[in-house]
Amino acid sequence: MSTWYLLGAGNMGLLAAYYLRQAGVPVTVLRHDTASPLRRRLTFADGRPPCDLVLPVLSPVALTEPPRRLVVACKAPYSAAALESVPLTADTQVLRLQNGLGSLDGLLPEGVRLIEVVTTSAVKQDGPAQHQVVAENETWMGGHDVAPDWFEQLSAHWPNLSWPADFQHRQWHKLVANAVINPLTALHDVPNGRLLEDRELQHQAEELCREADQLLTAVDPTWPGDSLPRVMAVASATAGNTSSMRADVGKGAVTEIEAINGYLLRRAAPLGLSLPAHERIVATLTSRT
Ligand SMILES: NC(=O)C1=CN([C@@H]2O[C@H](COP(=O)(O)OP(=O)(O)OC[C@H]3O[C@@H](n4cnc5c(N)ncnc54)[C@H](OP(=O)(O)O)[C@@H]3O)[C@@H](O)[C@H]2O)C=CC1
Numbered sequence: 001m002s003t004w005y006l007l008g009a010g011n012m013g014l015l016a017a018y019y020l021r022q023a024g025v026p027v028t029v030l031r032h033d034t035a036s037p038l039r040r041r042l043t044f045a046d047g048r049p050p051c052d053l054v055l056p057v058l059s060p061v062a063l064t065e066p067p068r069r070l071v072v073a074c075k076a077p078y079s080a081a082a083l084e085s086v087p088l089t090a091d092t093q094v095l096r097l098q099n100g101l102g103s104l105d106g107l108l109p110e111g112v113r114l115i116e117v118v119t120t121s122a123v124k125q126d127g128p129a130q131h132q133v134v135a136e137n138e139t140w141m142g143g144h145d146v147a148p149d150w151f152e153q154l155s156a157h158w159p160n161l162s163w164p165a166d167f168q169h170r171q172w173h174k175l176v177a178n179a180v181i182n183p184l185t186a187l188h189d190v191p192n193g194r195l196l197e198d199r200e201l202q203h204q205a206e207e208l209c210r211e212a213d214q215l216l217t218a219v220d221p222t223w224p225g226d227s228l229p230r231v232m233a234v235a236s237a238t239a240g241n242t243s244s245m246r247a248d249v250g251k252g253a254v255t256e257i258e259a260i261n262g263y264l265l266r267r268a269a270p271l272g273l274s275l276p277a278h279e280r281i282v283a284t285l286t287s288r289t
């Protein structure tokens, strides 16, 4: 496999780089602000020995030809800045490893093959140059009928990676979980599990799920429309977690709400649907950050 270029060498980007390297594929980080090789330690919660990754770094303007394979794993709001000056052509395959949807809309030239990645794995930073792989759960890729030629080689080294036929529904289930758990936990500054205990949060979760189901059923009549129990199951499975949006708000960082609830609003508008609970939560969270 030819070199994969990586935009966003943080938690998820490093995990993808680790699996690509395990599959024998060279990985180069693209960054505007530095050319020094990136040295990061990945530790594993299951007790596997740590892996010291050393990845070459290149400025996008130093590329001698357009990248054929690119992973975008920066947080959604930084996508435009990260892609600036990266020369892309119709031959480029882009792997979007981000929460939310639509964050690369309008940023990729016609013909680029965009492969979407949804993961329930979790990685957190636990030192200046150290990241802990907390869980290697399921990862789904899709967005096209047929998997690319490199998929089989990669899936032999990326645990629980699949190309499921029902990818779109899985992606939407993850989107709805993020559209409910993330802003509610961020606004109320609580761990995910509080959604199971607090009546007011449950009421808000119900409204957000109902509106998301209304939209997704309008887009796809086969949508099961069972978001509330699914979202609550995710909140229960991740009860002790700080959601990524709560963490971003805590750091004073820009959140991914535009790619999550904002995406639902952008899909609803042309259908003449209003999603008042999502509108309110976007406005409230945006005014506080
Ligand atoms: N962490 C997790 O467990 C999971 C994360 N996700 C999703 O994955 C995506 C990435 O999250 P995560 O890895 O945690 O985020 P991180 O903040 O750990 O990583 C993002 C990386 O992007 C880099 N970056 C920011 N701006 C640019 C730029 N202009 N050019 C190049 N690189 C840039 C950052 O560099 P710097 O730090 O120097 O700014 C950082 O290394 C998000 O959409 C998140 O929601 C999904 C499932 C699980």
Ligand SMILES: CC(C)(CO)C(=O)C(=O)O
Residues within 6 Å of the ligand: 099, 177, 178, 181, 182, 192, 234, 238, 241, 242, 243, 244, 245
């Ligand atoms: C599933 C959930 C809510 C787990 O915390 C998540 O993906 C996030 O925090 O962004």
